[in-house]
Amino acid sequence: MTENKTQRTPYDAEHVQIVDHGLVMTALYIPDPEQAKDPSYVLEHITDSQYEAVEVVAEATRHFKNEGAAFSGWIVRSGYSYGEPIATKREALAQLHREITDYFTR
Template sequence: MTEQPPGRRPYNAANVAYIESAGGKIVHAVWVSDPAITPEEAYANLLRRDLPYEVEIIAEATRHYRYEGAGFSGWVVTCGANFGDPIPNKREAYKQLRWAVADRFKPRGSK
C-alpha cells in the first residue's frame, strides 16, 4: 500500500461517508481528502474549484416513486456509469450502496 501524505485521508472505502440529501431521498457516498473537513461541508462546496482539498462522489442511491412517473417505487444505486436494479427499501439500498463503494475500491483483477 502506498504511503499517504500527512494530513490526507486515505483514498479507500473505509473513509467514505454517507450523506443524505433531498429530505432523505438521495444518499451520496462521499470521499474528501482533508480529515479536518466534514463530508457534509465538502459536499455542499462540491462545485467550487478553489478548494484546498479533493472531493469525490463515489456512488449514490436515489429514491424513485411510481406516482411521480417512475416505472417502479424504490431505490436505484449508481456508481459511475453503472446503474443497479430497483431496490424495494432504504435499508437494502444502503447495503447495495456500501457494496458498490467496496467494489469501486477493490483492486482490479481481484475477485
C-alpha cells in the same frame, strides 16, 4: 542525506462519508480529515476548488411511480453503472456500501 518523504493520503473506502438527505444518499471520498468532519457542507460546495480531491463514489436515489417513474424504490448508481430497483432504504444503503467497497477494489 535526508530523504524527502511525502505523505500520501490513502485512497480507500475508509475515507468515504455517506450524506443522507432523505431521498438521496451520496457516498463521498473525502481525503482531508478536517473536511470530512462536515460531509454535508462538502457535498453542497463540491465544485469549490478546495474540494477538488473529493469524489462522488456512489449515490442511491428514491423513485416513485406516482411521480412518473417506472417503479417505486431505490436505484444505486456508481459512475455510469445503475443497479436494479431496490425496495427499501435499508437494502439500498447495504447496496451503497457494497458499491463503495467495489469502487476501491477495481
